[in-house]
Amino acid sequence: MTYRDRPEAIAALVQDDRVHRDLYLSEELFALEQERFFARTWLYVGHASQVPTAGDFWSLELAGRPVMMVRQADGALRVFYNRCAHKGSRLVSDECGNTGKFFRCPYHAWTYKLDGAPLAIPLKSGYEGTRLKECESGRGLTELKHTAVYRDFVFVRLADEGPGFEEFFGEVLGAIDNMVDRSPEGRLTVGGGVLRNIIHCNWKMYLENINDTVHPMSTHESATQAADALWQGRAPDAPKPMAMEQILPFGSGYDFFDKMGGRVFANGHSVLGVNFSIHSNYAQLPDYEEAMRNAHGAERAIEILQRSPQNSVFFPSLSVKGSPQAIRVIRPLAANLTLIEAWSFRAAGAPELLFERAMSYNRLVFSPMSVVAHDDVHLFESMQQGLRAEGNEWISLHRNFDPSELQQSTITTNGTNELLMRNQFRAWAKYMAPGMEAQA
Amino acid sequence: MAPEDFIAAEAALLDAGRFDDWLALFAEDGHYWVPLQGAAQADPVSHNSIAYEDRLLLALRIERLKNPRAHSQHPASHSQHVLQRSRIEREDDGSGEVLLHTPFLYVESRGEQQLLLAGSLRHRLVRTVAGWAIRQKRVDLLNAGRALPAIQLFI
Numbered sequence: 001m002t003y004r005d006r007p008e009a010i011a012a013l014v015q016d017d018r019v020h021r022d023l024y025l026s027e028e029l030f031a032l033e034q035e036r037f038f039a040r041t042w043l044y045v046g047h048a049s050q051v052p053t054a055g056d057f058w059s060l061e062l063a064g065r066p067v068m069m070v071r072q073a074d075g076a077l078r079v080f081y082n083r084c085a086h087k088g089s090r091l092v093s094d095e096c097g098n099t100g101k102f103f104r105c106p107y108h109a110w111t112y113k114l115d116g117a118p119l120a121i122p123l124k125s126g127y128e129g130t131r132l133k134e135c136e137s138g139r140g141l142t143e144l145k146h147t148a149v150y151r152d153f154v155f156v157r158l159a160d161e162g163p164g165f166e167e168f169f170g171e172v173l174g175a176i177d178n179m180v181d182r183s184p185e186g187r188l189t190v191g192g193g194v195l196r197n198i199i200h201c202n203w204k205m206y207l208e209n210i211n212d213t214v215h216p217m218s219t220h221e222s223a224t225q226a227a228d229a230l231w232q233g234r235a236p237d238a239p240k241p242m243a244m245e246q247i248l249p250f251g252s253g254y255d256f257f258d259k260m261g262g263r264v265f266a267n268g269h270s271v272l273g274v275n276f277s278i279h280s281n282y283a284q285l286p287d288y289e290e291a292m293r294n295a296h297g298a299e300r301a302i303e304i305l306q307r308s309p310q311n312s313v314f315f316p317s318l319s320v321k322g323s324p325q326a327i328r329v330i331r332p333l334a335a336n337l338t339l340i341e342a343w344s345f346r347a348a349g350a351p352e353l354l355f356e357r358a359m360s361y362n363r364l365v366f367s368p369m370s371v372v373a374h375d376d377v378h379l380f381e382s383m384q385q386g387l388r389a390e391g392n393e394w395i396s397l398h399r400n401f402d403p404s405e406l407q408q409s410t411i412t413t414n415g416t417n418e419l420l421m422r423n424q425f426r427a428w429a430k431y432m433a434p435g436m437e438a439q440a
Numbered sequence: 441m442a443p444e445d446f447i448a449a450e451a452a453l454l455d456a457g458r459f460d461d462w463l464a465l466f467a468e469d470g471h472y473w474v475p476l477q478g479a480a481q482a483d484p485v486s487h488n489s490i491a492y493e494d495r496l497l498l499a500l501r502i503e504r505l506k507n508p509r510a511h512s513q514h515p516a517s518h519s520q521h522v523l524q525r526s527r528i529e530r531e532d533d534g535s536g537e538v539l540l541h542t543p544f545l546y547v548e549s550r551g552e553q554q555l556l557l558a559g560s561l562r563h564r565l566v567r568t569v570a571g572w573a574i575r576q577k578r579v580d581l582l583n584a585g586r587a588l589p590a591i592q593l594f595i
Binding site for chain 1: 474476477485486487488489490491492496497499500501503504507509510511512514585586587588589590591592
């Protein structure tokens with residue numbers, strides 16, 4: 001054991017301007033992440049629209065633990081561990097469905113109400129005089145007590161220790177507001193299914209890359225050159241198919257990405273593209289803009305629609321795009337294995353075209369067949385291999401490092417500043433340290 | 441050429457890496473479609489797809505593969521389609537269309553990695569003066585909705 005009982009060794013892995021390769025390679029650190037880091041931070045579970053009706057459930061694995069989000073009879077949402085109190089069988093093994101008025105374990109028919117309370121056990125008299133009622137097994141399902149539903153986005157903190165929800169996310173929550181407010185009715189629903197990718201790399205590589213504005217020119221050169229070649233010779237004002245509208249901006253230069261600007265917040269969160277982004281120039285939709293003005297007032301409508309950041313990172317499990325209305329969910333599976341999900345949203349009261357944009361973008365950029373993602377995935381997997389080399393155990397994050405950044409939490413800066421990544425690692429070190437105090 | 445033979449020849453072009461020749465098999469309005477719900481999916485609009493591409497997007501994919509800086513093609517991917525015999529599901533003399541169903545195994549290898557996919561191809565072919573053309577090639581994967589690694593070539 002190199003790290004478990006040596007907090008100073010973990011702290012030494014994150015220097016001001018670089019990080020050690022063990023963050024990506026060490027299986028011991030991954031186990032400690034599951035135990036500490038992913039337990040104390042707030043993780044995205046799912047969207048309320050995935051479970052619209054009482055008895056609906058959505059099950060998933062969160063930091064190695066089986067959990068399920070359940071719609072209650074009174075309309076509330078609760079999140080439980082997906083584990084029978086008796087012997088540990090999962091209560092549901094389908095990803096989603098409706099359980100009716102109660103959960104019934106398929107093994108010995110122990111039943112539970114939707115709120116997790118124990119309902120019935122066969123051969124009840126056999127438990128008379130035993131200690132069942134006084135122990136965990138007699139108390140029904142274990143609920144994740146630290147659950148927060150923010151404008152239908154559901155998050156949990158697995159551990160009792162750690163910051164409160166608002167304290168943890170702070171101002172970055174504005175990125176969810178921006179996405180939801182793009183619905184004139186203030187309501188989103190997931191739609192069109194979820195694209196799932198399995199990548200043989202550490203989860204941090206994916207999350208860093210969401211904030212990496214210097215890679216598109218070289219990483220995506222083949223895709224953008226092909227798009228340019230097919231599109232060249234057309235009049236600048238020729239109507240672009242949606243796919244071209246979405247792919248061509250990937251070829252923007254360093255200057256574009258630098259000037260889009262970025263902002264970091266405490267606890268690893270960030271917004272990239274505070275000034276503009278590759279999503280800023282999608283075709284205008286006059287009817288929709290009118291609906292937005294009617295819903296929000298002219299000034300607020302402009303404010304919402306003009307804000308199209310590239311990516312807003314809800315460290316460490318979620319990345320949000322307000323336009324197109326799409327999110328990516330980061331699910332670390334092992335030190336060298338990561339699941340990425342891409343979800344599309346429909347905005348109530350907005351034209352179907354916005355939903356089509358979300359699906360189209362996810363399909364073009366985040367599908368297992370995406371010509372854009374192929375080169376990203378190749379490079380993530382290549383780094384996972386390359387880091388095993390000797391002679392240099394460090395990953396450089398020096399670009400635009402300024403010692404004064406260490407004293408501040410919210411900083412607005414240029415879009416190519418690696419501060420957006422350094423900020424993630426500083427949060428990582430903070431939540432990996434042993435012995436955090438429990439908070440409400 | 442019998443439509444069943446056309447299907448076999450189409451897959452052989454892909455496995456030989458002759459992507460320009462393959463693209464030329466598509467009708468002007470032709471589409472390549474890998475639905476996210478596999479065989480259960482009704483249409484490419486109401487639900488998302490792993491791929492839904494017209495000739496322009498297919499051409500983009502093929503142009504990229506020719507670029508020496510298509511990093512994910514170092515080392516290069518190779519494919520092998522293993523097709524069951526195609527079965528004609530419907531023929532429409534009026535439109536000149538024929539629908540074929542072809543169960544398949546698809547292997548894509550790259551370096552040390554090998555990917556195995558299974559499912560059914562559904563071709564909508566249209567008769568032209570030059571022979572058959574693909575109006576739609578639909579690839580219904582068994583596990584389309586589950587996590588997949590990168591699929592770099594054409595199933």
